[in-house]
Amino acid sequence: MGFFSKISKIWRKNDQEAAPGVEEHALGQEHKPTPGPVEQGQMEQAPWQTELLQALQEAEPRLSVWLDHILAGISSASPELWQRLAFLLDNLEVPKDEAAAFIQDFRNWLDEMEYERVEEFRSELQYRLALALDLEDEEDERSRLFIKLSSGLTKTKEQLSKQVDQLLQLNKQFDDAFWEDLEEILIMSDVGFKATTTLLERLRDRVRQEGCNDSETFKTLFKEELAALFPQPAKRIKPQPPEVVLMIGVNGVGKTTTIAKLAHRAHMQGQKVMVAAGDTFRAAAIEQLEIWSKRVGAGFYAKAPFSDPASVAYEALDTAQAEGYDTLFVDTAGRLHTNVDLMEELRKIKRVLAKKHPGAPHRTILVLDATTGQNALSQTKLFAKDMDIDEIVLTKLDGTAKGGVVVAVSLEYGIPITFIGLGEKMEDLRPFSGTDFAQALLDL
Numbered sequence: 001m002g003f004f005s006k007i008s009k010i011w012r013k014n015d016q017e018a019a020p021g022v023e024e025h026a027l028g029q030e031h032k033p034t035p036g037p038v039e040q041g042q043m044e045q046a047p048w049q050t051e052l053l054q055a056l057q058e059a060e061p062r063l064s065v066w067l068d069h070i071l072a073g074i075s076s077a078s079p080e081l082w083q084r085l086a087f088l089l090d091n092l093e094v095p096k097d098e099a100a101a102f103i104q105d106f107r108n109w110l111d112e113m114e115y116e117r118v119e120e121f122r123s124e125l126q127y128r129l130a131l132a133l134d135l136e137d138e139e140d141e142r143s144r145l146f147i148k149l150s151s152g153l154t155k156t157k158e159q160l161s162k163q164v165d166q167l168l169q170l171n172k173q174f175d176d177a178f179w180e181d182l183e184e185i186l187i188m189s190d191v192g193f194k195a196t197t198t199l200l201e202r203l204r205d206r207v208r209q210e211g212c213n214d215s216e217t218f219k220t221l222f223k224e225e226l227a228a229l230f231p232q233p234a235k236r237i238k239p240q241p242p243e244v245v246l247m248i249g250v251n252g253v254g255k256t257t258t259i260a261k262l263a264h265r266a267h268m269q270g271q272k273v274m275v276a277a278g279d280t281f282r283a284a285a286i287e288q289l290e291i292w293s294k295r296v297g298a299g300f301y302a303k304a305p306f307s308d309p310a311s312v313a314y315e316a317l318d319t320a321q322a323e324g325y326d327t328l329f330v331d332t333a334g335r336l337h338t339n340v341d342l343m344e345e346l347r348k349i350k351r352v353l354a355k356k357h358p359g360a361p362h363r364t365i366l367v368l369d370a371t372t373g374q375n376a377l378s379q380t381k382l383f384a385k386d387m388d389i390d391e392i393v394l395t396k397l398d399g400t401a402k403g404g405v406v407v408a409v410s411l412e413y414g415i416p417i418t419f420i421g422l423g424e425k426m427e428d429l430r431p432f433s434g435t436d437f438a439q440a441l442l443d444l
C-alpha cells in the first residue's frame with residue numbers, strides 16, 4: 001500500500017495486479033467516481049472542476065497523461081496547482097487529510113529545493129504520485145527510468161551487442177569456436193569469469209534443448225538467460241519495528257544520496273523514517289545527510305563529529321524505538337576499504353545494534369558505483385569478507401556504466417541487486433529488474 005490508506009481501485013483489474021493503462025478502469029468508466037448528487041451543503045462543482053473531471057475521465061488511465069491535464073496551463077507551483085491536485089486525489093477517493101498531507105509534504109520539499117517551475121518538479125511529482133498510489137510499475141514510471149538505464153548502458157551495449165552480432169554473422173554453427181569467442185566477448189565486457197561460465201553453460205543447454213539454429217532465437221535465449229542470472233532478493237518478513245538498515249560502501253559511490261532516495265521512497269510509502277549519521281569522521285557527511293533527511297521528510301540523528309559511530313547507531317536506535325519509527329537507516333563511514341579498522345568499526349556497529357534490537361541490522365546494503373567497473377567487484381569482495389551483505393544498490397547506471405560488472409558483482413557473491421541509481425534526484429531510484437537490465441544491455 002502506498003502513502004494513502006485508501007484509494008479507489010481505479011487502476012487495477014483486481015487487488016492482485018496493478019494494470020497500467022487499463023482502459024475499462026479508466027477514471028470515469030465503471031469506477032467513475034462521478035461527484036455524487038450535490039449533498040446538502042456540498043459545493044456545486046466549479047466549471048474548471050467539471051472540465052477537468054471530464055478530461056481525466058476521457059484520458060488514458062496513465063499517470064503522465066493525468067499529470068498533463070492537472071498541469072495544463074500551469075507553469076509553476078501555484079494555488080491553482082494545489083487545488084487541481086486535491087481535486088484529482090479527491091476523485092481517487094483519497095481521504096482528505098491524507099491528500100492534504102501529501103500536498104503539504106510536496107510543497108515543503110519545493111521550498112527546501114527552491115524549485116518553482118513545473119519542469120523542475122514534474123518528474124518528482126510523478127514519482128511521488130506513483131509511489132503514493134502504489135503504481136510504481138505503472139507503464140510510464142517504468143519507461144521514465146528505463147530510458148535512463150538504456151542510455152547509461154550505451155557504451156557496454158554497443159560493445160557487447162555489436163560483437164555478438166558480428167559473431168553470429170560469422171558463425172551460425174554454435175560450435176566450440178562460437179562459444180569460445182562468445183566467452184572472450186563476455187570477459188572483455190567486464191562480466192567476470194564466474195558469471196561468464198554460468199551464463200555460457202545455461203545458454204549452451206538452451207541452444208541444444210531448443211534446437212536453436214538462427215540468430216534471432218539465439219538473441220532471445222541470450223536475453224532470457226542473462227535476466228535469469230540475477231539472484232532474487234529473499235522475501236523479507238517485516239521485523240518488529242524499527243527495521244534497521246545498515247548502509248555500507250566506500251566514499252563517493254553515492255551512499256548518502258542513496259540513503260536519501262531510500263528514505264524518500266519509504267516515506268512516500270507511508271513509513272516513519274529516521275536517518276542516523278554514522279559517518280562521524282567527516283562533518284560534511286553529517287551536514288549533507290541532515291539536509292537530505294529534512295528534504296525527504298525523515299527524522300535525523302547525529303552526534304558531534306568524531307563521536308564513536310557505534311554510540312550514534314545505538315542512540316539513534318533507542319530514539320527510533322522510543323518515538324515509534326518504522327525504519328532506521330544507519331549511514332557508516334566510507335573511508336577507502338583498505339583502511340582495516342573500518343571493518344572493525346562496522347562489526348562493532350552491528351554488535352551494538354543486535355544487542356539493542358535482536359535481529360538488527362535487518363538489512364545490510366552495500367552501495368557500489370556502476371561506473372567503477374572492476375573496483376566495484378573488489379569492494380564487494382572486501383566487504384563480503386567481513387559483513388553479511390543482504391543487498392547491493394548500484395548507483396550511476398545513468399552514467400557511463402560498465403554494464404558487465406553489474407552481472408559479475410551480483411553473481412560472484414550471489415548478492416541480489418535490489419535498486420539502481422539513475423541520477424542525482426530523489427526520483428532517480430528504481431527497483432532492479434534483471435529483465436529490464438538484459439533488455440537495456442543487449443540491444444540485440
Ligand SMILES: Nc1nc2c(ncn2[C@@H]2O[C@H](COP(=O)(O)OP(=O)(O)OP(=O)(O)O)[C@@H](O)[C@H]2O)c(=O)[nH]1
Nearest residue numbers: 251252253254255256257334395396421422423424
Ligand atoms: N549521475 C548520478 N550521480 C549520482 C548517483 N548517485 C549519486 N550521485 C552523485 O555522486 C556524487 C557522490 O554522491 P554521495 O551520495 O555524496 O556519495 P557518498 O558515497 O556519500 O560520498 P561521500 O559523501 O564522499 O561519502 C554526488 O554528486 C551525487 O549527486 C546516480 O545514480 N547517478
